[in-house]
Amino acid sequence: MEEVKEVSHMPRIGEPAPAFEAVTTHGVLKLGDFKGSWLILFSHPADFTPVCTTEFMAFAEIFPELQKRGVELLGLSVDSVSSHIAWVRNVEEKTKVKIPFPIIADLNKEVSLAYGMIHPGQSKTETVRCVFIIDANQIIRTILYYPLSTGRNMDEILRIVDALQTTDKNAVATPANWRPGDMVVVPPPKTQEEAEERVKQGYECVDWYLCKKKL
Amino acid sequence: MACISADGKPTESGTKMLRALKSGSRSAEEIAKNAGLPLFRVRSGLREMVQAGLAIEKGEKYELSSKGAELLGTVST
Numbered sequence: 001m002e003e004v005k006e007v008s009h010m011p012r013i014g015e016p017a018p019a020f021e022a023v024t025t026h027g028v029l030k031l032g033d034f035k036g037s038w039l040i041l042f043s044h045p046a047d048f049t050p051v052c053t054t055e056f057m058a059f060a061e062i063f064p065e066l067q068k069r070g071v072e073l074l075g076l077s078v079d080s081v082s083s084h085i086a087w088v089r090n091v092e093e094k095t096k097v098k099i100p101f102p103i104i105a106d107l108n109k110e111v112s113l114a115y116g117m118i119h120p121g122q123s124k125t126e127t128v129r130c131v132f133i134i135d136a137n138q139i140i141r142t143i144l145y146y147p148l149s150t151g152r153n154m155d156e157i158l159r160i161v162d163a164l165q166t167t168d169k170n171a172v173a174t175p176a177n178w179r180p181g182d183m184v185v186v187p188p189p190k191t192q193e194e195a196e197e198r199v200k201q202g203y204e205c206v207d208w209y210l211c212k213k214k215l
Numbered sequence: 216m217a218c219i220s221a222d223g224k225p226t227e228s229g230t231k232m233l234r235a236l237k238s239g240s241r242s243a244e245e246i247a248k249n250a251g252l253p254l255f256r257v258r259s260g261l262r263e264m265v266q267a268g269l270a271i272e273k274g275e276k277y278e279l280s281s282k283g284a285e286l287l288g289t290v291s292t
């Protein structure tokens with residue numbers, strides 16, 4: 001069995017996404033090809049497996065919602081491009097769900113290793129279920145890791161995209177379980193003077209450090 | 216190649232891109248809009264077309280080469 005190389009540096013939130021050039025089901029793509037759009041790069045353990053099939057159908061289902069938000073999708077596993085093509089055709093034939101996004105065939109594990117997608121404690125040969133949400137400037141904004149046995153929650157992925165884009169647009173934060181339309185958190189004051197002014201500004205405040213407002 | 220098939224004919228997306236270039240110099244963004252293709256597909260496709268000599272890169276814009284025009288001529292409308 002091929003030994004999994006050590007990754008000296010795992011990608012982190014706030015850092016540029018590692019560049020790549022990869023063979024995909026839509027031709028050879030570079031990370032830079034997505035510049036200007038948000039990108040969700042996600043890995044799955046293997047083609048023709050049950051949980052991954054449900055996930056791909058679910059990603060296809062939220063694809064139109066992601067497109068409305070200017071987000072592209074890009075899948076990845078260490079299978080070949082022929083395997084990917086056969087699988088997406090099989091999914092369409094059996095379920096009538098068309099997979100509209102490209103999938104990286106990462107046979108040499110270049111992208112998987114650069115993004116820390118192989119967790120040998122789970123599998124030495126397959127990628128775990130990773131989600132990298134990358135913004136239009138190609139900065140990593142969110143990283144999610146799920147184990148092999150647990151399918152991802154698409155609702156949460158959409159919610160994170162909405163939260164990040166709301167934060168960028170309005171310079172606010174979003175509280176626990178936030179949904180679009182809910183009140184947002186006003187950034188906490190940085191000085192005593194700002195703290196004293198904050199409580200007079202008409203926000204809904206628990207105290208000076210936790211104030212919310214409607215957008 | 217995603218834009219040119221193994222038999223040397225342009226694929227459906229390749230044909231759309233070649234047609235978008237037919238009317239003159241275009242940026243990747245303009246081609247994407249004109250061809251109704253995702254921008255990442257157009258950027259990747261243009262890279263292939265330039266390598267294959269079907270398009271010419273001039274700064275931020277792309278033009279159809281004579282080889283590209285010849286290939287487009289073989290595609291039925």
